[in-house]
Amino acid sequence: MSSKPQHNPERVYYSIGDLAGMFQVNPSLIRFWEKEFDILKPTKSKKGNRYYTPKDVDNFHLIYHLVKERGYTLQGAREKLKQNTDEILRDFEVIKSLKKVQAFLQNLKKEL
Numbered sequence: 001m002s003s004k005p006q007h008n009p010e011r012v013y014y015s016i017g018d019l020a021g022m023f024q025v026n027p028s029l030i031r032f033w034e035k036e037f038d039i040l041k042p043t044k045s046k047k048g049n050r051y052y053t054p055k056d057v058d059n060f061h062l063i064y065h066l067v068k069e070r071g072y073t074l075q076g077a078r079e080k081l082k083q084n085t086d087e088i089l090r091d092f093e094v095i096k097s098l099k100k101v102q103a104f105l106q107n108l109k110k111e112l
Contacts (some may be wrong), residue, residue: 013043013051022057023064030060036074037063039081062092 016027031050034040039059042050054061066077066088080088 011092012055013053014049016042016052019052019057019060023060025064033060033063037078037081039063062088065092065095 004082006030014022016030019030020027034042034050037059040056040063042052044050062081065076066072066080067074073082
């Protein structure tokens with residue numbers, strides 16, 4: 001599980017470029033996943049520019065985790081999100097916390 005999205009709590013919106021940079025993916029993947037997943041719905045300006053809230057970033061991270069890190073197909077990830085959203089979020093947060101602890105311990109080991 002990656003710890004990629006480090007969004008700034010003071011920011012209200014992120015551009016598609018910001019989101020792509022956080023996850024090191026192409027903006028085209030983000031646009032494609034918007035069509036595939038109902039939970040990913042950015043606000044659009046009059047010009048059509050996409051703006052993602054911190055909640056959108058978290059939702060994208062959840063989809064990224066299921067598809068890229070856990071190996072789910074898009075259909076499998078959609079079904080998983082529909083069936084057990086609360087369970088997935090809980091597991092997601094536990095894994096994220098464990099990765100932080102693991103990184104801390106690895107850094108501590110390097111310092112010894």
